[in-house]
Amino acid sequence: xxxxxxxxxxxxxxxxDKQGLRDIYxxxxxxxxxxxxxxxxxxxxxxxxxxxxxxxxxxxxxxxKAGSGHKAYLATIARNMAIDHTRKFKKEILDSFTKxxxxxxxxxxxxxxxxxxxxxxxxxxxxAISKLNPKEQQIINMKVLSEMTFQEISDxxxxxxxxxxxxxxxxxxxxxxxxYYEES
Amino acid sequence: xxNLEKEYKEQISHEAPDLWxxxxxxxxxxxxxKSTQDIVNATAPVTETSxxxxxxxxxxxxxxxxxxxxxxxxxxxxxxxxxxxxQRTKSxxxxxxxxxxxSxxxxxxxxxxDTQYEDSMAEATEPMPETEAEDIIAPSKDASVKxxxxxxxxxxxxxxxxxVIKDPVAFDDARDDLLPALEEIGFKLIKDFVLEDxxxxxxxxxxxxxxxxxxxxxxxxxxxxxxxxxxxxxxxNDEDKAEILIVKKADNTGDILYTNPSLNK
Numbered sequence: 001x002x003x004x005x006x007x008x009x010x011x012x013x014x015x016x017d018k019q020g021l022r023d024i025y026x027x028x029x030x031x032x033x034x035x036x037x038x039x040x041x042x043x044x045x046x047x048x049x050x051x052x053x054x055x056x057x058x059x060x061x062x063x064x065k066a067g068s069g070h071k072a073y074l075a076t077i078a079r080n081m082a083i084d085h086t087r088k089f090k091k092e093i094l095d096s097f098t099k100x101x102x103x104x105x106x107x108x109x110x111x112x113x114x115x116x117x118x119x120x121x122x123x124x125x126x127x128a129i130s131k132l133n134p135k136e137q138q139i140i141n142m143k144v145l146s147e148m149t150f151q152e153i154s155d156x157x158x159x160x161x162x163x164x165x166x167x168x169x170x171x172x173x174x175x176x177x178x179x180y181y182e183e184s
Numbered sequence: 185x186x187n188l189e190k191e192y193k194e195q196i197s198h199e200a201p202d203l204w205x206x207x208x209x210x211x212x213x214x215x216x217x218k219s220t221q222d223i224v225n226a227t228a229p230v231t232e233t234s235x236x237x238x239x240x241x242x243x244x245x246x247x248x249x250x251x252x253x254x255x256x257x258x259x260x261x262x263x264x265x266x267x268x269x270x271q272r273t274k275s276x277x278x279x280x281x282x283x284x285x286x287s288x289x290x291x292x293x294x295x296x297x298d299t300q301y302e303d304s305m306a307e308a309t310e311p312m313p314e315t316e317a318e319d320i321i322a323p324s325k326d327a328s329v330k331x332x333x334x335x336x337x338x339x340x341x342x343x344x345x346x347x348v349i350k351d352p353v354a355f356d357d358a359r360d361d362l363l364p365a366l367e368e369i370g371f372k373l374i375k376d377f378v379l380e381d382x383x384x385x386x387x388x389x390x391x392x393x394x395x396x397x398x399x400x401x402x403x404x405x406x407x408x409x410x411x412x413x414x415x416x417x418x419x420x421n422d423e424d425k426a427e428i429l430i431v432k433k434a435d436n437t438g439d440i441l442y443t444n445p446s447l448n449k
Contacts, residue, residue, distance in 0.1 A: 016215075018208065018211060021207070021211065022204070025203075025204060025207065029200055029203065030197035030198075030200045031197070033196070033197065033199075033200035034193055034196045034197050034200070037196050037199075038196075043199065047201060047203060050200070050203055051203045051206045051207050051210060052210075054203070054207040054210075054211075055207055055210035055211055055214060058211045058214065059214060124195075125186070125188070125191040125192050125195050126195055129192065140192075144188065144189050144192050144193065145192065145193060145196055172188075175188055179185055179186050180185070180186050180187070180188040180191065180192075181185045181186070181187065181188060182188055182189070183187055183188070183189050183190070
């Protein structure tokens with residue numbers, strides 16, 4: 001969706017025309033859902049928050065400034081809603097990052113030799129992700145699905161950025177063993 | 185090798201369910217609530233304004249009523265206190281004056297009883313001013329009553345017909361006979377007038393006008409038209425009937441309007 005199209009949809013919303021919202025929904029439902037899911041990590045919560053997101057967009061359409069990059073605008077709102085939700089209802093997820101337990105200290109070593117680089121199992125992406133520990137899953141979700149920077153992840157999880165990047169690298173190494181590589 | 189980002193994003197995006205019905209319902213609910221809020225907002229200023237206005241007005245009304253009632257009550261109290269003080273002052277000043285007049289005209293060395301009697305007679309025989317006579321209570325046009333009053337040497341009672349006592353009164357026992365007793369001496373009172381014992385004036389009258397041997401009572405009544413108050417000193421005779429001894433005006437003149445002839449004896 002172009003900026004002009006999005007602006008037209010916002011204008012329609014401001015006039016009370018639900019088709020404007022419907023067009024945005026059709027264009028960005030997957031995108032928003034993915035971003036939200038990346039933060040909350042739960043299908044049910046992601047559905048709830050995504051629904052709330054579009055309702056909120058309808059309610060606060062007048063706050064959108066035309067030409068300010070609507071996709072980033074939508075992503076920021078969705079991400080913030082998901083983070084707020086997590087802080088309110090999924091506090092244990094965030095707490096697990098601030099609390100340094102044994103899992104944080106003793107990390108399963110991943111060899112970097114050629115043997116380890118070989119694909120040991122061809123599995124679906126979701127199954128591969130599930131092989132990661134929860135903290136790695138969280139960071140991968142935020143980085144890949146929610147397209148958050150390491151700094152944003154660090155701020156959200158209140159975890160040092162070094163730890164975040166290190167965990168991310170370890171998660172990527174694990175995923176390689178299942179045939180998934182990082183684009184960059 | 186598979187692209188992690190691409191595969192993962194596509195996988196999650198495909199899982200996104202159709203949420204439009206939920207979203208539309210939420211939007212409709214919001215709009216409905218907004219409409220309701222608009223209605224509330226549209227009416228709220230009126231309601232608030234009217235409430236804001238009404239409340240102070242009601243408060244003002246209540247305050248005004250209370251103020252008026254208080255003012256009226258204060259006026260009544262002041263009036264009552266003034267009347268009381270005036271009566272007391274009059275009574276106190278009347279006694280020395282009577283004594284002085286007595287010293288000028290009375291025979292030398294009279295007995296105390298005679299002195300009291302002479303005082304009362306002197307007051308009783310004083311001519312009444314014409315204007316005051318018109319204000320006197322309960323006129324009687326009945327000729328026979330007038331003649332009887334003249335025969336009893338009562339003062340010039342000429343109460344006007346227009347002056348009628350209308351205040352209610354509760355008679356009890358022998359005092360029920362006070363009304364006919366008053367009519368008998370020329371006061372035509374209809375059966376509504378204030379009748380109340382007044383111990384202060386009772387003592388005053390006893391000191392100045394009444395023989396200690398007489399078992400008397402004092403009642404007061406008020407002319408509702410002129411607001412003049414009168415004292416009636418009466419006794420209960422052997423036949424258990426009220427017998428008027430003195431009728432005295434309870435104003436600053438203290439004029440005695442009637443004295444029972446028996447007191448002359």
